[in-house]
Amino acid sequence: MSLRETLSVYWGKFQDELFPFAEGMLGPLTDFHKSLMMVLDMIRLDAFLRVWHGAPGRPAAERAALARAFLAKGVFNFSTTRALIERLHVDDKLRRLCGWSRLSEVPSESTFSRAFAEFAESQLPSRLHEALIKNTFQGELVCHVSRDATAIEAREKPFYPEKVDAAPAEKPPKRKRGRPRKDAPPPPPKEPTRLERQQDMSLPQMLADLPQHCDVGTKRNAKGRKTSWVGYKLHVDTVEGDIPVSCILTSASVHDSQVALPLAALTKQRLVNLYDLMDSAYDAAEIWDNSRSLGHVPIIAINPRRDAELKKELALEKKAKTCVNHPLPSDIRYNERSSAERVNANLKDNHGGRTLRVRGGGKVMCHLMFGIVAIAATQIMRLVT
Numbered sequence: 001m002s003l004r005e006t007l008s009v010y011w012g013k014f015q016d017e018l019f020p021f022a023e024g025m026l027g028p029l030t031d032f033h034k035s036l037m038m039v040l041d042m043i044r045l046d047a048f049l050r051v052w053h054g055a056p057g058r059p060a061a062e063r064a065a066l067a068r069a070f071l072a073k074g075v076f077n078f079s080t081t082r083a084l085i086e087r088l089h090v091d092d093k094l095r096r097l098c099g100w101s102r103l104s105e106v107p108s109e110s111t112f113s114r115a116f117a118e119f120a121e122s123q124l125p126s127r128l129h130e131a132l133i134k135n136t137f138q139g140e141l142v143c144h145v146s147r148d149a150t151a152i153e154a155r156e157k158p159f160y161p162e163k164v165d166a167a168p169a170e171k172p173p174k175r176k177r178g179r180p181r182k183d184a185p186p187p188p189p190k191e192p193t194r195l196e197r198q199q200d201m202s203l204p205q206m207l208a209d210l211p212q213h214c215d216v217g218t219k220r221n222a223k224g225r226k227t228s229w230v231g232y233k234l235h236v237d238t239v240e241g242d243i244p245v246s247c248i249l250t251s252a253s254v255h256d257s258q259v260a261l262p263l264a265a266l267t268k269q270r271l272v273n274l275y276d277l278m279d280s281a282y283d284a285a286e287i288w289d290n291s292r293s294l295g296h297v298p299i300i301a302i303n304p305r306r307d308a309e310l311k312k313e314l315a316l317e318k319k320a321k322t323c324v325n326h327p328l329p330s331d332i333r334y335n336e337r338s339s340a341e342r343v344n345a346n347l348k349d350n351h352g353g354r355t356l357r358v359r360g361g362g363k364v365m366c367h368l369m370f371g372i373v374a375i376a377a378t379q380i381m382r383l384v385t
Helices: 003-026 031-043 063-076 081-090 092-098 109-122 124-137 194-198 203-209 256-268 285-293 308-324 329-350 361-382
Strands: 141-153 215-220 226-239 243-251 272-278 297-300
Touching (some): 031 092, 081 109, 109 361, 124 243, 124 361, 194 285, 203 256, 226 256, 226 329, 329 361
Antiparallel strands (some): 141 226
């Protein structure tokens, strides 16, 4: 059965069975309630949680219901957990969809906090997202994968590991002017860059080598002005239909190109694609070679850097294409990269990307991935609707 046929069966199930049954039990449902029901039915949340009934001691709160509530937080775009709890107290339909039949069963805010720490440690939303993507694209061929990163602002102080318990650095001796002597020792070899080191690493090694602490990031916006933020950077691979398929969280100061290789390896485990679309930040020889070694066709915008002649040549080429009005096939395919921008904007505007209230890379990733799961499930169903 093809992907479209499978999604058609799902959508028919939602329209003909699930939604009418729920409305008969709960009453009229809003679009947010229907979206939450659709996401919960697609991800099969209960299969990823272990429940131990009859264990000694006080029974823990139902983790499946708490996980559904955090998914509802991403779907409804609640800014805080306290706002989620307040909505659960007044919204009987949402409370019953999460798994609590009575108002007294809704846990306290501290219980929500402890459960969220457990979900972050077990990487529950990341595993839900991985299973959803693998099940959806199994046996399917994807055309374009758009790779991009977005700034994630956090409410915590930046952390600099090199300044913790670090001895004052010794100033290197000044190099004498002029040509070095013949018997002078050779200069020390340059340390390999992260991109060069990643070529001999496995995926777990590449992920462990990427920093995930909070620090300061700087980049140029679309108008050429430098902007800075304190927090993290989320690197996302997106396919047609604005579906995020792979995500990696790093420190804000990590350059986009340093995450291209592990992100490509992560995407390769989940689906098969033909083209890799990236902007000029990924214009590096290692990234071009890695994309070709995976059997893909890289389409990367050229970064002239400080080469004035190349910059002038690119401007003349762009002007000539405009005059002829005959875009190249690679230029038409490169325009598909806008799907990455739409996913980043959707995460920030509608699924909690701007309302980060947790600290630490693990919890930040957990918070963002609940929103990514909601986006992925919703966009997958929009392929057929």
